[in-house]
Amino acid sequence: MSLGVSEDELFQAYQITSLYPQRWEDPGTSRQGRRSVDFGGSTEEWSDPLGLRPTLPASRIRGEEQFREVNISSKSFDPKVFLNTVHPNASYAELSQGTNMLKQSIEQRSEALKVLVNENFDRFVSVKATTDSIFRSMTDPEDGPLSNAPTEGIQGLRASVVEASSKADAVFRPVLENYVKSMKLRNTLGVFQRSRFFFNLPGSLQDHVEAGNYEAALRDYKKGRYLLESRPGQLLPIQTDNNAGGKPTETQLAQQQRIFARVWDAVEDIMYRMQSQLLDILRDSKRSVDEQEKCIQVLLELDPLTDPVAVFLESQHSHIRLLMQNCFQQEDRALRTARSTSQVKTYAHLDVALDLHENLVLVRTSNDTKPTFDTVLGAEVWQATEEMVNHVCQTALQSIPIFWRVAKDHADGKFIKDPSLRSNIDKQSLAWAIECIQVWVKQLYVFFQLESFRERQGRPLFSQLPSWVPDPTCSLIATHHLGRILLTITETVKELRSLKIPGTSTQLNALLLDTRFQFIEVMCFLWLRDARYCHYMEDWVPNTQQPEITSYLFAFSVFNRWNAREGFFLADVRSHSKQESHENEVDSAFIDRLKTNFVKVLHVFLEGIATAANASQDIPELQMTLHQLQGRSLPPARDHDTRILLTVSNLSHLRAQIIGAWVKQFEEAYHVSLINEKQHLLDECNRLEGELLGDSVQRKGQLLKDTIRHGILESGIDWGALPKPTGVNAFVFRALLLLVQVHAQIRATVPALVSRIIVALVEIMADAILEAYSQVRQFNMGGMLQATLEIEFVHQTMSFHVSPRAESTLKQVYETISHRYSSSVSNRNDPALQKELESVKATLIESRKATALEFLCFRKPKSDSKKSSTK
Known part of the structure; x- marks a missing residue:
């Protein structure tokens, strides 16, 4: 064995990572x-x-x-x-x-x-061989360990295990049984947890219906029906026996169906009640159109075979007719009550004039805002009439548009799930909509007693107000409320016309046209009638800016301008184009009526000016009534002559400035020409001015005539046996002093009329002198000289006011006296006559000097003298 092995080889051979591992x-x-x-x-x-x-x-x-x-x-x-x-x-x-x-x-x-x-x-x-030897020794009957039985050697262990098993059964069996039960309950709970939506569906639907959340109720209902139809095993699983092939038994299926039926019956009952509630909502006219459409959509989802729109339209049609009739009858009763209350007493002309004055005060103090006519005559009736029209129009606008919108949507197929189920309700709903419009139009026609515009435009203005107009009333408050009522009707017609209901546009346009024309006629009638009472408002108070005229002209100007402007708004006059059209024809008829009435009002106003001037009382009746009612101070008393002077001054001002301005404003507003009418008005001013001024001059001239006649013919002077003149007779001074009084009165009232009236009186005085001296049969030298002295005194004193006509008359007087004297004297070239004439001139100069202060007012003004010298 080689000992020269490295550590890496050892690690690889034994599959370890270290010689001293810390873990396995x-x-x-x-x-x-x-x-x-x-x-x-x-x-x-x-x-x-x-x-x-x-x-x-x-x-x-x-x-x-x-x-x-x-x-x-x-x-x-x-x-x-x-x-x-x-x-x-x-x-x-x-x-x-x-x-x-x-x-x-x-x-x-x-x-x-x-x-x-x-x-x-x-x-x-x-x-x-070794393995077989070991087995034989182990199973040796004498000393082998496995010699007795297969269980030899483990009996004690077996006994211990059996004892432990019995004790374990006694201890753990209840626990295991409870565990098994808990597992079954847990499994059951799991099933119900998965099916909680279905079994809680009745309660959730009831909550949605009570809260008015019908769309959520429909959604849950459709979900529950889908689960019931497609997944019943998921909602309520069935424990199957494996020996039966995994299929549920009929008993289990029947039990499952009973559970489903109990839940679903409750669901259907709630949905049936919800359907009834939705139908009640469809019959409720106070609901908005959006809410009605949602109800229709929900009902169509619940039962697509029925048509809830038909239910809605039928009930809505009946409700609209009944509602409009009840509304009109109720408002008509309220209007009758207001009319009976306001017409308790009868009103005289002065009462009507007082009401006109109060209306005019409200207009003049409104500061460019609409006045509030709450305290004048007829205010309660006008307000009740306006409220009646408002309520009737609001009733129509609250019901008809909803009805037609739903009907139109149904005709367009919005509420139809199956085209094969389309009913005949569309044609019927159109007829119902037209009928509702006709009911509304007929109510207004009956109340306002409207006639066709085509028939009325050819007739003259009616002679009596319609019964719906309160009487008495003033044109100012009438035009105010007529404009508001017409605006309400116009807006309602506009809204109804925007619905585009076939067959209703013509009658709506006719309603608006006939109403507008009748309102104009009512305004014209009241405008003309009030003009006849305007003269009561003449208080003879000078205008603050132009003292030579009275403030009455400004008051009438406000009255006339208000009515002319309100008539323009009532007529809704359009600007005329060169091409003829139906609108221009209508405008022409309206304008002709207003133009004719405008001219009549001005003529009546001019007549009223003369009526006020010739009143029998020095203090106007209206001012006395206002003094009693409001404690106002009375205006200064104006005698007949002063009133005539102020009236003539007013007429002159009207002729020079005001009438032209009034006519021009009307022409520019209505695009018409009033050239001939304007000339007639100016001629009327001239006529009235001449009549009034002539009457005043004649009355004062009669005093002059009487004074001159009495002095020349009835005072006992014998013109054929008079001595030489020593001064001017007293009757001449009296006549000239009458002129001084007239001059002072005119100058204090209307200075512009001084020269005109004095000139006219001088002409009358000259005619009276000529007439009186023409009746004297003869003059001696003294009488001739006396008459010449008096005529020359008058001539020189009134020289500035002697007109060419008076100058010619005085020449005739000279000639008449000279003729009567020459016929009684044979020698006209007597030197003594020339001497006496010189003496008369001296006497004339002395008399002029003595009376210079008394007759200073008749001298030519210095400004005029300077102008004449400059020229």
């Missing part, structure tokens, strides 16, 4: 570990039995198991795996060569074994 090392494990690292690294462990490869292909070996299959010395050797792994690409010739080599190797090993047996045969015989 299994040589087999180490060998397997090396094989797993390198299968072809050792020729001792593996050699190709076919002799075709020197090493094992390590890249094709996947683990120890495959190595044993390719190792020919292993019990797990598989020739097919060997060939597929080691020689996958070997040719037939190579495999034949390998087969021959394998046969030679087997023959060589057999030959070697024979040689080994021949050489060691005596040793094999010796070993066999």
Whole structure:
């Protein structure tokens, strides 16, 4: 034995890693570990039995198991795996060569074994003899250990084991039995744990239904039905006997079906109640359309052979009709109550004018915001009417769109699982939808007493308000609420039209058109009627910015502008294009009605101005009523003449500025021309101004006429026997002082009318002088000189206000006096006459100087004098 062996060789030979190992090392494990690292690294462990490869292909070996299959010395050797792994690409010739080599190797090993047996045969015989000798000695009957029985020598041990077994049975049998029971319970619990969803299905479905989670209930129901139909053995496994071939018995199957039936009956009962509950939801109109559609989808999943949409549409149709009728009747009763409450007393014209004044105050103090007409006449009825329309329209919008959306989805096939089950509900639902629209439209037609626009546009404005309009009421509050009501109807028509229900667009458009036109007529009627009461609001208070006119013009301007603007919104006038269209035709009819009414209102307003000027009371009745109701201070009393002057000034201002501005605003807003109408209004202003001013001048002129006539003809003056004149007669001073009073009154009221009225009075005065002196038969020299002095005094005093007509009249007076004097005197060229004339001139100068202060107002203003001199 060689002692020169290295440690590495020893470690490899004994398959250890250290001479002093700290733990046990299994040589087999180490060998397997090396094989797993390198299968072809050792020729001792593996050699190709076919002799075709020197090493094992390590890249094709996947683990120890495959190595044993390719190792020919292993019990797990598989020739097919060997060939597929080691020689996958070997040719037939190579495999034949390998087969021959394998046969030679087997023959060589057999030959070697024979040689080994021949050489060691005596040793094999010796070993066999020794083994037989030992067996005989052990079984010797006398002293052998195995002489009595096969159990000889272990009886004590056997007794101990039997005793221990009996004690173990007594102690551990109950434990083992309980263990077996626990295992059975655990197995049963495992079965129920796997089937917990199915057996808890009734309870979970009940919870979902109570919570309204119908989709989750349907999902669990379908899942439970699928498990029951396809996997009953998984829900409730049956313990089978192996002797019966693994098939359950009829008794077990029947028991299983009874359990399933008990659970499923409870499930079906819950689902039936859920189906009834869903049908009740479909009949509930307060539900949203999304919720209704979900209910329909769930019902279709539960029972696809029935059509829940038909149930929904039929119940919804009946509900809509009943709901709309009940809503209209309820609101109509509330409206009748409000109307009866507001019409307890009758109202006079002054009461209506007072209401108009209050409405106008609300409009003027609203600061560009919509006023709140809560305290004026008719407010409760208007509010009740507006609420009625709102509720009726809301009822239609809350029910009809839901009905039609579901009906349209059903017609499009959204709620149909099987096309063969399509019913006739689609045509019926369309008819029901049209009927619901007609019911809503008819309610509004009946309430508002609407007529066709085509029939109404050719008729004049009605002479009496419809019964639904509160009376009395004012056009300002009426237009406010009419606009709000029309907006509600317009929005409702727009929403219903967007549903695109076939056959409803025409009647919806007709409803909107007829309603709009009637509202315009109601507004026009009230606008025109209120214009007749506007003259009550004339309080004769001067305008703060223009004192020569009254504030009444501004009040009426606010009233007129409000109605014209609200009429524009009610008519919804579009901008006209060059091409004619149906919309333009409608706009033209609306505009014609508003234009005609606008012109009538202005004419009525002008008439009202004259009515206010000729009122019998100096303080307006409306102002006296407001003073009593609100404690306001009364405006200053205005006599008839002052009111005439203010009225004439108002008319002049209207003619010069305001009427043109009103007409222009209307023309620009409505795109119309009012040239002829404007001229008629201006002519009306001129006529009224002339009548009022002429009446005032005539009344004052009558005083002048009486004064002149009395002084010349009735005061006892004998013009044929008068001495030489020493001064102007008193009646001339009285007549001129009347003019001074008129001048002062006009200047204090309307300074712009001073010259116009004084000129007219001077003309009347000149006519009165001519008429009086024409009745004097003859003049002596003194009478002629006296008359000449008085005429010249009047002429020079009123020279600034003497018109050409008055100048001509005074010349006629001179000629008349001269003619009457010359006919009674033979020598007209008497030198004494010229001397007396000079004396009259001196007297005239003295009289003018003496009365300069009294008649200073008739002098020509300095500004006018400067202008004339400059020219």
